[in-house]
Amino acid sequence: xxxxxxxxxxxxxxxxxxxxxxxxxxxxxxxxxxxxxxxxxxxxxxxxxxxxxxxxxxxxxxxxxxxxxxxxxxxxxxxxxxxxxxxxxxxxxxxxxxxxxxxxxxxxxxxxxxxxxxxxxxxxxxxxxxxxxxxxxxxxxxxxxxxxxxxxxxxxxxxxxxxxxxxxxxxxxxxxxxxxxxxxxxxxxxxxxxxxxxxxxxxxxxxxxxxxxxxxxxxxxxxxxxxxxxxxxxxxxxxxxxxxxxxxxxxxxxxxxxxxxxxxxxxxxxxxxxxxxxxxxxxxxxxxxxxxxxxxxxxxxxxxxxxxxxxxxxxxxxxxxxxxx
Amino acid sequence: xxxxxxxxxxxxxxxxxxxxxxxxxxxxxxxxxxxxxxxxxxxxxxxxxxxxxxxxxxxxxxxxxxxxxxxxxxxxxxxxxxxxxxxxxxxxxxxxxxxxxxxxxxxxxxxxxxxxxxxxxxxxxxxxxxxxxxxxxxxxxxxxxxxxxxxxxxxxxxxxxxxxxxxxxxxxxxxxxxxxxxxxxxxxxxxxxxxxxxxxxxxxxxxxxxxxxxxxxxxxxxxxxxxxxxxxxxxxxxxxxxxxxxxxxxxxxxxxxxxxxxxxxxxxxxxxxxxxxxxxxxxxxxxxxxxxxxxxxxxxxxxx
Numbered sequence: 151x152x153x154x155x156x157x158x159x160x161x162x163x164x165x166x167x168x169x170x171x172x173x174x175x176x177x178x179x180x181x182x183x184x185x186x187x188x189x190x191x192x193x194x195x196x197x198x199x200x201x202x203x204x205x206x207x208x209x210x211x212x213x214x215x216x217x218x219x220x221x222x223x224x225x226x227x228x229x230x231x232x233x234x235x236x237x238x239x240x241x242x243x244x245x246x247x248x249x250x251x252x253x254x255x256x257x258x259x260x261x262x263x264x265x266x267x268x269x270x271x272x273x274x275x276x277x278x279x280x281x282x283x284x285x286x287x288x289x290x291x292x293x294x295x296x297x298x299x300x301x302x303x304x305x306x307x308x309x310x311x312x313x314x315x316x317x318x319x320x321x322x323x324x325x326x327x328x329x330x331x332x333x334x335x336x337x338x339x340x341x342x343x344x345x346x347x348x349x350x351x352x353x354x355x356x357x358x359x360x361x362x363x364x365x366x367x368x369x370x371x372x373x374x375x376x377x378x379x380x381x382x383x384x385x386x387x388x389x390x391x392x393x394x395x396x397x398x399x400x401x402x403x404x405x406x407x408x409x410x411x412x413x414x415x416x417x418x419x420x421x422x423x424x425x426x427x428x429x430x431x432x433x434x435x436x437x438x439x440x441x442x443x444x445x446x447x448x449x450x451x452x453x454x455x456x457x458x459x460x461x462x463x464x465x466x467x468x469x470x471x472x473x474x475x
Numbered sequence: 476x477x478x479x480x481x482x483x484x485x486x487x488x489x490x491x492x493x494x495x496x497x498x499x500x501x502x503x504x505x506x507x508x509x510x511x512x513x514x515x516x517x518x519x520x521x522x523x524x525x526x527x528x529x530x531x532x533x534x535x536x537x538x539x540x541x542x543x544x545x546x547x548x549x550x551x552x553x554x555x556x557x558x559x560x561x562x563x564x565x566x567x568x569x570x571x572x573x574x575x576x577x578x579x580x581x582x583x584x585x586x587x588x589x590x591x592x593x594x595x596x597x598x599x600x601x602x603x604x605x606x607x608x609x610x611x612x613x614x615x616x617x618x619x620x621x622x623x624x625x626x627x628x629x630x631x632x633x634x635x636x637x638x639x640x641x642x643x644x645x646x647x648x649x650x651x652x653x654x655x656x657x658x659x660x661x662x663x664x665x666x667x668x669x670x671x672x673x674x675x676x677x678x679x680x681x682x683x684x685x686x687x688x689x690x691x692x693x694x695x696x697x698x699x700x701x702x703x704x705x706x707x708x709x710x711x712x713x714x715x716x717x718x719x720x721x722x723x724x725x726x727x728x729x730x731x732x733x734x735x736x737x738x739x740x741x742x743x744x745x746x747x748x749x750x751x752x753x754x755x756x757x758x759x760x761x762x763x764x765x766x767x768x769x770x771x772x773x774x775x776x777x778x779x
Binding site: 309313314315316318397401404405408409421424425427428431432435438439442445446449450452453454457 | 597598600601602603604605606609610612613617710714716717720721724725735736750751754
């Protein structure tokens with residue numbers, strides 16, 4: 151390293167804000183991914199949200215441990231200790247840290263088990279939606295013409311559907327079967343459209359760039375251009391969308407469970423717990439408040455993290471919800 | 476619309492169940508079951524059932540409920556006012572709250588007002604509708620009720636024609652429940668698009684002409700900034716219906732949302748199809764209206 155380089159390093163400010171790309175290239179080549187990660191690491195909100203998410207994931211993973219510590223199984227009913235003689239659930243106490251529900255089950259333990267479903271459905275459904283949406287969007291953007299028109303119509307139809315109505319209809323049609331699988335497929339089906347639109351827009355502009363022309367003149371085939379030259383350039387957008395889709399999927403799953411769709415009663419699920427709680431909020435505030443807090447903390451953490459990830463990938467871009475025609 | 480009706484119809488018949496058994500009850504004899512089937516036309520081949528249904532649909536006959544034999548149109552007529560009050564009031568409130576909050580935040584970027592709006596928007600945006608409804612019930616209805624303050628009723632519906640005040644009182648919590656969650660998205664959207672527009676040259680020109688700040692913001696900037704909001708509103712109409720179902724469930728409002736939920740658990744096909752059709756008709760019509768408004772707001776857009 152020459153003296154000149156060292157001087158440069160000393161003078162370079164923290165890589166933050168729009169100038170980051172320039173200063174970074176002056177030191178050494180750092181990929182946009184490294185830059186984004188650096189920015190995220192210095193973002194206090196992002197770190198805090200990540201910690202919350204890890205905590206909740208930890209609760210989900212170690213739910214049996216929590217159950218063992220407090221000595222209450224997720225579905226075990228404690229009619230003697232969990233309910234008053236009149237049959238009213240008891241509030242937060244030494245034995246039931248977050249209170250008991252109407253059947254004398256431990257709310258804390260059920261929240262931990264419920265986290266498993268929320269996180270699983272949230273992540274898997276968003277993953278599916280993003281993957282499917284990205285592939286379809288890329289096909290539409292790159293192939294153009296008939297493929298594009300067909301997909302655009304399809305997406306219009308899907309986005310215009312009253313999705314909850316269809317979820318209810320599908321659930322009945324299946325005779326109340328399907329469980330989590332139904333949740334995941336319904337959520338993925340109604341979420342891929344937006345991703346496909348975003349990716350299509352990106353691909354439309356990328357495919358006119360010179361380097362794509364260069365690749366083609368070198369004899370690269372369609373598949374190679376799509377996966378080697380285009381995918382890395384839309385990946386950042388897709389990841390940003392994924393982080394913002396997870397909380398939406400979690401809310402969606404909870405809403406379905408609230409209406410009695412998807413998971414079936416004895417299974418601990420935040421949505422169905424809150425649905426039951428609706429009948430008991432006058433005698434058991436903890437039944438609403440604690441599962442509600444768990445749900446809200448999770449979605450809030452994911453949304454905050456998603457915002458930060460977006461800002462990290464492109465500090466100028468702060469309008470993910472703006473959809474231009 | 477036709478597509479939607481057909482899809483629901485097929486979906487209903489590919490699945491194993493027997494509405495006749497459901498209607499006739501558990502102890503029905505084979506003879507009673509057969510009678511019910513003939514009365515409902517369920518004994519005919521599915522294709523024939525489908526075409527006769529489609530034929531009646533075209534004549535505006537929505538059929539009769541399998542459950543209590545009421546005409547579907549009567550059921551819809553009874554429930555529609557509740558749902559319409561909820562949906563229209565909620566949508567107006569969500570647009571007003573969202574757009575005003577967004578403008579407030581954008582005109583003073585990085586101020587306390589901006590931070591408050593952005594923070595609250597994120598909070599409500601992360602909040603599931605049903606949870607907000609339950610928290611409202613717990614805090615604004617029940618806790619206030621315990622304190623002897625009974626302004627917000629917990630559930631039920633009072634017709635607008637019976638008592639305007641009662642109607643308003645019963646609707647105010649459902650409206651806010653519906654509006655705050657979606658309004659949060661609009662606040663973010665308006666803020667972002669307002670910030671862009673306020674940086675445009677013509678806004679500077681308007682200011683240079685000596686127009687008042689209020690006029691610049693609301694007449695010149697907002698008109699351009701609101702177009703993406705209009706687009707989003709068209710997309711969100713499906714969400715509105717979902718929100719209506721959830722909100723009606725939380726507050727026990729006897730509207731179409733409750734009706735569809737009940738009719739599905741009763742496997743009441745004519746009601747299900749009619750309601751799903753109504754929902755799609757609403758989304759399609761509302762989208763046309765949104766497109767028209769879009770052209771009205773933005774002179775660059777032409778209706779073709």
